[in-house]
Amino acid sequence: xxxxGNTHDHDSGDDAAAYVLGALEPREAADYLRHLTLCTxxxxxxxALAPVTDALASAVPHVPAPPxxxxxxxxxxxxxxRGEAERADRRGRKPLRLPTRAIALAGGFAAACAAxxxxxxxxxxxxxxxxxxxxxxxxxxxxxxxxxxxNHAELVVWHLPPPPAGRIYEVWLRRGSTAPAPTSAxxxxxxxxxxxxxxxxxxxxxxxxxxxxxxxxxxxxxxHRPVIVASFT
Amino acid sequence: xxxxxxxxxLTGLRRLADEELAxxxxxxxxxxxxxxxxxxxxxxxxxxxxxxxxxxLAEDIVQEAFLSLWRGRGFDPARGSVRSWVLAGVxxxxxxxxxxxxxxxxxxxxxxxxxxGLVADDRTDTQVQREDDAQQVRGALVELPxxxxxxxxxxxxxxxxxxxxxxxxxxxxxxVKGRMRLGLTKLRLSLADLVxxxx
Numbered sequence: 001x002x003x004x005g006n007t008h009d010h011d012s013g014d015d016a017a018a019y020v021l022g023a024l025e026p027r028e029a030a031d032y033l034r035h036l037t038l039c040t041x042x043x044x045x046x047x048a049l050a051p052v053t054d055a056l057a058s059a060v061p062h063v064p065a066p067p068x069x070x071x072x073x074x075x076x077x078x079x080x081x082r083g084e085a086e087r088a089d090r091r092g093r094k095p096l097r098l099p100t101r102a103i104a105l106a107g108g109f110a111a112a113c114a115a116x117x118x119x120x121x122x123x124x125x126x127x128x129x130x131x132x133x134x135x136x137x138x139x140x141x142x143x144x145x146x147x148x149x150x151n152h153a154e155l156v157v158w159h160l161p162p163p164p165a166g167r168i169y170e171v172w173l174r175r176g177s178t179a180p181a182p183t184s185a186x187x188x189x190x191x192x193x194x195x196x197x198x199x200x201x202x203x204x205x206x207x208x209x210x211x212x213x214x215x216x217x218x219x220x221x222x223x224h225r226p227v228i229v230a231s232f233t
Numbered sequence: 234x235x236x237x238x239x240x241x242x243l244t245g246l247r248r249l250a251d252e253e254l255a256x257x258x259x260x261x262x263x264x265x266x267x268x269x270x271x272x273x274x275x276x277x278x279x280x281x282x283x284x285x286x287x288x289x290l291a292e293d294i295v296q297e298a299f300l301s302l303w304r305g306r307g308f309d310p311a312r313g314s315v316r317s318w319v320l321a322g323v324x325x326x327x328x329x330x331x332x333x334x335x336x337x338x339x340x341x342x343x344x345x346x347x348x349x350g351l352v353a354d355d356r357t358d359t360q361v362q363r364e365d366d367a368q369q370v371r372g373a374l375v376e377l378p379x380x381x382x383x384x385x386x387x388x389x390x391x392x393x394x395x396x397x398x399x400x401x402x403x404x405x406x407x408x409v410k411g412r413m414r415l416g417l418t419k420l421r422l423s424l425a426d427l428v429x430x431x432x
Contacts, residue, residue, distance in 0.1 A: 014411055018410050021417070022389070023388035024395065049418075051313075052420050053389065055424055056370065057280055057317070058366065060276075060283035065275050065279075065292075066278075066292060069295060077263055077303050161304040162301075164304075
């Protein structure tokens, strides 16, 4: 790459052009994205060239889609919707193993929101056993929890939709009201939507653990709404 | 003709701008997603077909792309238009299919061959305008020096990296990147009004 990290004395345009065309190697693209957080000139170059590739996407000759393609796509989406509804329904009926009073309470709680919110559980035994911290999942029927012990944490997710092609989930740590700091924890999910991720670093002073969808290779600065939020009270 | 509630919903949703449709989709509205496909499915199929050159594969790419976009539902207006979001998803899926099949077909699909033998659908005024815009972009591409057009098409429609293109054309990677930059800059100037509208 021609970039040397200095914001003024490198040739920014070649990498911008290659990047918007998707022609950088994955490692180069990740390095370029990190560089963008430091270099105004490169960001401006990228902003100028990106709309041209949008035009390229639309420039292909019009070829009519087969008449049954719409029906096939909508059937696949309806199947996905049905699956999401069944998973949400199963979670609503999950407290069958609990005492009756707890079932009623848990049923009402689960019905209150589309995203699953897990209650904070303190285990009063005097031993250092992992504690479970509230985790909220937005925009999908998935579930998540943080398991914390010795100021370190493991994020566990279920039924999280896979990120779109070319994107990845990234873990961020927020301290107080400062902007979230990126971590090296990038992950996708299994075909069943499951993942276990070690949250890097010491959690002392951390107020929230967040997860966003980012371009492959991760980002240094996120402009996306989090899909998972775990808050420490 | 009996008009169902779904029909009335479709009629109402069709009046919404793409970004408003995206809000409905984010909340899991499948009918809004159908309207999205109505508007952009044609362009999605055309792009997939251009990239892979095979009708059945193009259908699969479009279906997988739309399903993946539905699962993510993560349209971010800061990153461009809804149409760009859809077509980027299709392109990513097409590139994924290239990686899995280790074959990058479609590089020799010519404009006239692509449309030959296929029945034209009834197109709205918007679709006609879009075809005119597409023609303008194709015209601008043709105006580029051949070596600049070649690297742009290999990268964008073929999914090749600059290193792969350099190997194919026996050129230094810096030369390939430089031609990409010059070509895109020329396109940006040629299409100044159109690029602003697309963005």
